[in-house]
Amino acid sequence: MTLEVAPLTAVPGLLSLVYDAGAGSASTFLTNLPTQPDRAEEVATADVVTITPFSGNVLARLFGGITIVQGGLHSFTVSGGGTNEVRLDGTVVSGPISLSAGVHELDVRVVVLATAQLPISVSWSPLGAPSEPLPGELLTHDLTTFAPVVNSIFPLTGDEGGGNAVAIDGLGFFESQDVVVNWGGTPLGGASLAVTPSRIDLIAPPGAGVVSVSVSTPRGTSKSFFYTYQEAGPLPVSFTTSTVATAGQASTGDWGPDGRLYVGSRSGELRIITFDDNYNVISVDIITTLRDQLGTNDEMLGLTFNPHDAPDPVKIYLSSGDLYSPGGYPGQVTVLTGPNFDTAVPLITGLPVSGIDHNVNGMQFDNNGDLYIDIGGNTNMGVPGGSMNNLPASPLSGAMVRARTSLPTFNGTITYVDSVTGLPSTDAFQGQNADVAPGVDVAVWGHGLRNPYDLVFTTWGLLYSTDNGPNTGFGPESTGATTEVSGNGHADELLLVEFGKYYGHANRNRGRTDPRQNIFRDNVEPSIPGVFTQQIAGFGSSTDGIVEYRATTFNNALRGDLIVQKYGGQTTRMVLSPDKRSVVQQVNLPFSFGALDVCAGPGGALFGMNYGGGSVSIAVPNDPSPGMRAFDIFPWRAPAIGGHPFIIGGQGFGTDLQSTSVTIGGLPATITSISDTRIRGIVPASPSPPLALQDVVVTANGETRIILQAFRYLLPPGNEPNN
Numbered sequence: 001m002t003l004e005v006a007p008l009t010a011v012p013g014l015l016s017l018v019y020d021a022g023a024g025s026a027s028t029f030l031t032n033l034p035t036q037p038d039r040a041e042e043v044a045t046a047d048v049v050t051i052t053p054f055s056g057n058v059l060a061r062l063f064g065g066i067t068i069v070q071g072g073l074h075s076f077t078v079s080g081g082g083t084n085e086v087r088l089d090g091t092v093v094s095g096p097i098s099l100s101a102g103v104h105e106l107d108v109r110v111v112v113l114a115t116a117q118l119p120i121s122v123s124w125s126p127l128g129a130p131s132e133p134l135p136g137e138l139l140t141h142d143l144t145t146f147a148p149v150v151n152s153i154f155p156l157t158g159d160e161g162g163g164n165a166v167a168i169d170g171l172g173f174f175e176s177q178d179v180v181v182n183w184g185g186t187p188l189g190g191a192s193l194a195v196t197p198s199r200i201d202l203i204a205p206p207g208a209g210v211v212s213v214s215v216s217t218p219r220g221t222s223k224s225f226f227y228t229y230q231e232a233g234p235l236p237v238s239f240t241t242s243t244v245a246t247a248g249q250a251s252t253g254d255w256g257p258d259g260r261l262y263v264g265s266r267s268g269e270l271r272i273i274t275f276d277d278n279y280n281v282i283s284v285d286i287i288t289t290l291r292d293q294l295g296t297n298d299e300m301l302g303l304t305f306n307p308h309d310a311p312d313p314v315k316i317y318l319s320s321g322d323l324y325s326p327g328g329y330p331g332q333v334t335v336l337t338g339p340n341f342d343t344a345v346p347l348i349t350g351l352p353v354s355g356i357d358h359n360v361n362g363m364q365f366d367n368n369g370d371l372y373i374d375i376g377g378n379t380n381m382g383v384p385g386g387s388m389n390n391l392p393a394s395p396l397s398g399a400m401v402r403a404r405t406s407l408p409t410f411n412g413t414i415t416y417v418d419s420v421t422g423l424p425s426t427d428a429f430q431g432q433n434a435d436v437a438p439g440v441d442v443a444v445w446g447h448g449l450r451n452p453y454d455l456v457f458t459t460w461g462l463l464y465s466t467d468n469g470p471n472t473g474f475g476p477e478s479t480g481a482t483t484e485v486s487g488n489g490h491a492d493e494l495l496l497v498e499f500g501k502y503y504g505h506a507n508r509n510r511g512r513t514d515p516r517q518n519i520f521r522d523n524v525e526p527s528i529p530g531v532f533t534q535q536i537a538g539f540g541s542s543t544d545g546i547v548e549y550r551a552t553t554f555n556n557a558l559r560g561d562l563i564v565q566k567y568g569g570q571t572t573r574m575v576l577s578p579d580k581r582s583v584v585q586q587v588n589l590p591f592s593f594g595a596l597d598v599c600a601g602p603g604g605a606l607f608g609m610n611y612g613g614g615s616v617s618i619a620v621p622n623d624p625s626p627g628m629r630a631f632d633i634f635p636w637r638a639p640a641i642g643g644h645p646f647i648i649g650g651q652g653f654g655t656d657l658q659s660t661s662v663t664i665g666g667l668p669a670t671i672t673s674i675s676d677t678r679i680r681g682i683v684p685a686s687p688s689p690p691l692a693l694q695d696v697v698v699t700a701n702g703e704t705r706i707i708l709q710a711f712r713y714l715l716p717p718g719n720e721p722n723n
Contacts, residue, residue: 010140013044014064014106015171017149021057026111029059030085033109036223037061040149040171041198042141046122046134048080048110049526053152056114062122063107064141066134071100072127080120081110096125103140119526147220148172148179153213153227154575154585160229162206163236167587168215169199170222178218183227184211194588201588203236235554239606239619241591245284247271247616250609252303252362252454253599257635258314259647259680261601263609263616266323267291268298270316270341271616277678279605279618289336293344296322297330301453302363302373306405307637308717311644313337319360319373321353327391327428329353329414331360333373333403347405348442350414352397352428354378355389362454362546362597364463367637369406369717372445372463374452375399378431380470381450381487381520382478382506387471393507394431400446400455400465400497406718411441419512432509446497447517450505453544454597455497456562459636459693459712460580464562466546467493467503467535469523478506481518490523492543493535494564494574496581501533537574537583542567545597549573551604551632551649552707553621558604563589565598568612571619591619603649603677604631628652630679630698630705633664637712642685651677654701664711665694674700689713691721 018039019029038058039051048060060081068074073096078084085092087107088099110120125131150170158164173179176195181188181202194201200215204227212224249266256262261273268291274282291298302319309315314337321331331351334344351360351373358376365371377398378384378391395416403412416425416434425434436443451468458464469490470477476484495503502514504521511518516531527534545565549558562574571593575585593608595617600606604621623629630650638644646669648662653676660679662669667684674680679698693709714720 008143010065011042011143012140013042013136014046014062014139015141015146016041016043016048017061017063018051018054019059019061020054021059026057026059026113027083030083030109030111036147037149038223039151041151042171043524045136045524046108046139047524048120049118049524051112051115051118056112058112060110060112060120061108064139065103066106067103067138067140068099068101069138070127072098074099074127075125075131077123077125077131078108078110078120079123081112081117084108084110143172143174145219146172148215148217148222150215150222150225152585153225154587155234156226157228157230157233158204159233159235160206160208160231162204163238164204164234165237165587165590166202166204166227167199167585168202168213170215171198172217172219173197173200173215174217180216182212182214182216182221234557235624237554237557237590238622239589239591240622241617241619243615244279244281244618245271245273245616246614247609248614249611250596250614250616251301251611252597253607253609253616254303254305255599255601255634256314257305257311257644259634259645261607261616262303262316264300264303264318266299266301266611268294268300268320270300270318270336273616277675279620287336287341289342289344290318290320290334294320294334297332299323299359301359301361304363304365306365306369306371307635307714308365308369308639313339316341317347317363317371319363321351321359323353323357323359324355325353328426329394329416329428331375333360333363333371333412346412348403348412348414350416351375352378352394352431354397355391356387358451361452364455364457366457366720366723367461367712367714368720368723370723371403371405372455372457373401373403374449374455374465375401376451377449377505377507378428379506380475382508382518383476383484386473386475386487388475391428392432393509394428394434395436395509396442396444397431398449398505398507399444400449400452400463401442402445404441407441411439414440414442434509444510445499446495446501446503447510447514448503448505448507449495449497452495454546456546456548458548458580459550459709462580463497464546465495465497466543466564467495468542468544469493477520478508478518479520481508481511481515491538492541493523494537494539494562494583496536502531503533503535536581537586539564539572539586540566540569545595545599545609547598547600547606549600549604550636550710551600551621552629553604553623553631555625563598563600563606565593565595565608567596568594571598571606571608589619593617593619602632602634602647605649623651628701628703628705630696630707633696633707633710636710637714638683640686640689640713640715642683644683646681646683648679648696648698649677650679650698652701653677653679656701659702660700663697665690665713686713689715
């Protein structure tokens with residue numbers, strides 16, 4: 001592989017800049033630009049998709065160089081936005097212009113009065129040819145004179161004692177040793193900053209009142225934002241990390257209903273880790289049932305529990321397949337149960353597995369008792385070939401599927417038939433023309449996911465999935481049922497997955513009846529209602545594990561965030577908007593598991609399943625709150641008939657069982673044991689279960705705390721409304 005390094009004077013793509021007019025008129029910026037933009041990012045193509053955080057009255061600008069390969073007449077056209085100007089080499093142009101071969105300065109300025117005028121796109125007509133989008137490979141920009149731009153600072157408040165993690169996002173933060181954050185009157189630099197060209201992470205120093213924050217490099221200083229210190233403000237987020245167990249090829253994990261951590265591996269082994277109340281390991285049991293009974297089909301990438309199942313014996317749901325399989329449909333979901341988990345019962349068989357390492361991945365149950373499964377795609381960008389073993393798309397590949405396991409007559413035995421002859425189809429290399437045989441209770445829920453590794457069903461009832469983007473050289477990009485272009489790599493995505501929507505990874509099998517799925521859509525194209533739904537966030541490859549953080553630690557600072565894990569890299573919190581349908585901010589946690597998967601445990605703890613390192617790690621929160629605190633309840637949902645065990649994690653509970661009480665939705669629970677960090681009990685029955693999250697009220701050690709909207713009573717399987 002050849003690695004090309006671009007000089008800072010010719011970085012691929014353009015600068016996308018936004019200038020906020022405030023109470024003025026953005027039209028005046030067409031001829032009189034402010035000294036600095038209010039937002040900056042690098043874009044690969046000549047498109048403006050977002051002006052976040054502004055809603056309008058801004059000037060959007062695309063700036064950089066365009067390489068003219070053959071001199072002659074060229075025309076440029078702007079679509080979207082309002083009034084615009086196209087400048088070439090500093091001169092406003094309209095209509096055809098004669099350009100010599102070489103690099104010319106391109107400066108496109110567009111007034112945007114409202115987000116409804118987006119997206120903006122620039123096309124051209126070279127040498128009289130039909131108009132087409134500006135080729136990304138001809139666009140470059142120069143960063144050597146570019147002053148830093150701060151797009152956002154998160155959070156904007158913190159405790160007067162300092163210690164809060166702060167993320168500054170923007171552009172132009174290089175070279176790292178030259179970057180200085182002006183924190184009030186104090187310059188911060190060197191080892192106190194973690195710097196990339198578009199992000200700075202730091203720990204806020206102690207302070208008081210409101211301080212201005214800007215970023216300086218030798219090329220200039222950004223505009224200032226303002227950070228507010230508060231007495232008893234947001235608590236610093238801090239965790240203590242350690243390794244708790246070895247686990248070769250650890251690939252997936254989840255906290256079990258019996259209060260133990262379950263860890264699956266690609267090697268087919270299942271580890272069950274038992275802790276004391278302070279997360280000291282008591283025992284590690286290794287279960288090899290899946291490997292012993294499934295052989296090469298034992299490579300586990302998903303593990304979950306059904307909240308409707310009886311608490312004893314525990315049933316474990318495992319997804320597995322034969323990675324790098326030469327063909328066929330070897331993927332399946334298996335239920336392990338019995339006294340020593342020595343009974344393996346197939347629940348779903350006949351799921352697709354790609355010709356490389358895309359498998360049957362993460363799984364989650366919804367409140368109705370139905371199972372959602374992430375299934376990897378067989379192609380890179382919709383077309384067989386490249387480094388993907390020439391396997392075509394098949395009916396269930398590259399998707400999130402739903403198994404109607406709530407049905408008493410559930411049928412998970414998937415078979416396929418040829419779409420023309422109706423004869424059985426067992427060869428996955430013929431999968432492009434196959435249909436799922438009738439009678440099975442498994443079908444696609446969300447279309448067009450390339451390799452969705454993990455998903456989470458949240459307490460507010462939405463499904464989110466990580467999705468690995470395509471790789472350069474792994475296969476062509478589908479532009480239609482029979483057309484294609486060469487494929488490029490794209491970043492990983494966070495998707496809000498909803499029924500019937502298409503998220504961009506082409507599948508020509510389903511495209512036979514759903515033409516939108518014949519066209520690959522990248523991660524910068526705008527959503528098209530009814531056709532294509534764009535990601536809600538992007539991140540570097542390979543980002544895989546995901547879990548909801550439910551604990552009230554640090555005065556609820558992380559509660560409701562999605563925690564995502566980059567393989568071999570950072571553990572990050574995705575801060576969601578109030579409606580939970582977009583990402584407000586990505587904030588690095590103050591530790592990095594470097595794991596493949598991530599899950600949560602009582603007391604706000606997080607676990608990382610480290611595939612490459614062959615281990616399981618834990619991050620335990622260091623919450624400085626005084627007195628008794630109740631952080632979370634596990635599980636967060638259980639049948640309304642009651643009888644399921646629960647664990648409440650927290651601190652300062654004391655040890656007096658008689659003076660300790662817990663109510664769930666106002667109903668008193670039976671307490672079975674108490675320690676300073678754990679309360680264990682039995683969920684009470686709810687005769688008239690409400691269809692909403694209920695408060696959990698804890699009284700212990702002379703204090704009372706409420707975990708607001710923490711627990712959901714479940715109706716019998718199949719009775720959840722709107723399912």
